[in-house]
Amino acid sequence: MPSSTRSRRTRTLPAPRSGHRAGALSVVGLILLTLNLRAAITGIPPVLATLQADLHLSGTQAAVLTTLPVLCLGVFAPVAPVLARRTGTETVLAGALVLILAGILLRTLPTQAALFAGTLVAGAGIALGNVLMPAVIKRDFPDRIGVMTGLAMTLMAATGALAAGLAVPLTAAGGRRAALTVWAAPALAAATAWTLLAVRRTPLGPPAAAAPAAAGTAPPASVLRSPLAWAVSALLGIVSLCFYVLVAWTPQIMRDEGYPAAEAGAMTSVMLTIGIPLGLAVPIAAARVRDQRPLVATVIALKAAGLTGILLAPQQAWAWTGVLGVAIGAAFPLAMTILGLRSPDPATAARLSAMAQTGGYLLAGCGPAAIGILHTLTGGWHTPIVFLIACTVPELLVGLVAGRSGFVGAR
Missing domain, CATH: 1.20.1250.20 (MFS general substrate transporter like domains)
Known part of the structure; x- marks a missing residue:
C-alpha cells in the first residue's frame, strides 16, 4: 500500500474511543x-x-x-x-x-x-x-x-x-x-x-481529485442544473413565504374581522405552538417512507382548507387557525427533511440548502411587505388571502416533484 494512502486513512479513521x-x-x-x-x-x-x-x-x-x-x-x-x-x-x-x-x-x-x-x-x-x-x-x-x-x-x-x-x-x-x-x-x-x-475540523466532502463521486450521482456543483434541486428550493421558498406572511398578518386579519386584539394575538400564538410537536413527528414520519408525496399533498391540502375557511367563514377563525397551525407547523420541517433525503452526501446537502434558503428567505422577506401592499391597494384581505390560496397550486406541483424518491444529481 502506498504511504500516501496509509497516511490518508490514518487521518480519516479516528480511534474508537475518540470517535465515541x-x-x-x-x-x-x-x-x-x-x-x-x-x-x-x-x-x-x-x-x-x-x-x-x-x-x-x-x-x-x-x-x-x-x-x-x-x-x-x-x-x-x-x-x-x-x-x-x-x-x-x-x-x-x-x-x-x-x-x-x-x-x-x-x-x-x-x-x-x-x-x-x-x-x-x-x-x-x-x-x-x-x-x-x-x-x-x-x-x-x-x-x-x-x-x-x-x-x-x-x-x-x-x-x-x-x-x-x-x-x-x-x-x-x-x-x-x-x-x-x-x-x-x-x-x-x-x-x-x-x-x-x-479541533477535529472536517470538510463537508473530499476534493474531487481525492475521492470520486458515488455511483449514480454527479458532483455537488450540479445542483443548479438539477430540476429536482429547483423543485426542493421552490418548495422551501413557498413554504417560507406562507409562514412569514401568516405570522406577520394573521393578528391584523383577525382584528379586522372583529376579534379583540388580545384574542387575535392568542390565535397567532396557538397557531405557532401547534407546530412544536409537529416539528419532531413530521420529519420522523417522512424519513420512514421512500416517497413523501402523500405527506406533501396532505399538508398543502390542510393549508388551502385553513385559508379558504378564513376567507369564507371567518366567524370560525379559531378552528381555521388551528388547521393552519397544523399545516405551517408541518410544512417547514417536511421541506427541510426532504432537502436532506434528496441529498446523496453532505456536500450536496450544504449546496442544496444554500440554494433553497437563498431564494426561499429572500422571497419570504419580501412576502409580508407585498401582502401588506396588496391589502392597501385592494382595501381588504380578500385578495391577499386568495393570493395565498393560489400559491398552494405551485407549492403542490413542486412538492410532488421534490417528494418523489431520488437524489439530486442522480443520473
Whole structure:
C-alpha cells in the first residue's frame, strides 16, 4: 500500500474511543446550534414598541428592523458551503455562533446604529447555521436523518416561541437590554462547543481529485442544473413565504374581522405552538417512507382548507387557525427533511440548502411587505388571502416533484 494512502486513512479513521466522544459532542453541538437559530429573530417583534420609544425609531425603521433578519438569511446563505469547503464545517459554525453572540451583545448598546448592525451580524450568523445544519445531520447522522431533523426543528420552534413569549416579561422586569442579552448565554455555550469540534475540523466532502463521486450521482456543483434541486428550493421558498406572511398578518386579519386584539394575538400564538410537536413527528414520519408525496399533498391540502375557511367563514377563525397551525407547523420541517433525503452526501446537502434558503428567505422577506401592499391597494384581505390560496397550486406541483424518491444529481 502506498504511504500516501496509509497516511490518508490514518487521518480519516479516528480511534474508537475518540470517535465515541466526538459523536456525543456532535449531538450536543447540534442541539446548542439549533437553540440559537430563531431566538435572536423572534425576540425582537414583541418589544418593537419599546425599541421605537427608547431609540426613537420611525415606522419605516421598525419595518426594516423586522424584515432585515429574514433578508439576511437569504443574502448570506450562499456563503456557507464555500466557507465550509475551505475552512471546515465546524470552524464555520463556531464562527457563525460567535457572530450571533456578537450581534446579540451589539444590539444592547443604546444607539440605532448598534441595533441595526447587531441585527445584521446576528442574521449573518444564523444564515450560516441554517444552511450547514442539514449538511451536519446528513454527515454525522446519515441513518437518523428523520429523528435528528425532527429534534432540530422542534428545538428551533420551541426556542423561537420561548424568546417571543419571554420578551415582554423580561423587558418589564429588567428593561430591553435584559430581554436582548439573555440569549447571549446559549450562544456562548454553542460557540464553545463548536470551537471544540473545530479541533477535529472536517470538510463537508473530499476534493474531487481525492475521492470520486458515488455511483449514480454527479458532483455537488450540479445542483443548479438539477430540476429536482429547483423543485426542493421552490418548495422551501413557498413554504417560507406562507409562514412569514401568516405570522406577520394573521393578528391584523383577525382584528379586522372583529376579534379583540388580545384574542387575535392568542390565535397567532396557538397557531405557532401547534407546530412544536409537529416539528419532531413530521420529519420522523417522512424519513420512514421512500416517497413523501402523500405527506406533501396532505399538508398543502390542510393549508388551502385553513385559508379558504378564513376567507369564507371567518366567524370560525379559531378552528381555521388551528388547521393552519397544523399545516405551517408541518410544512417547514417536511421541506427541510426532504432537502436532506434528496441529498446523496453532505456536500450536496450544504449546496442544496444554500440554494433553497437563498431564494426561499429572500422571497419570504419580501412576502409580508407585498401582502401588506396588496391589502392597501385592494382595501381588504380578500385578495391577499386568495393570493395565498393560489400559491398552494405551485407549492403542490413542486412538492410532488421534490417528494418523489431520488437524489439530486442522480443520473
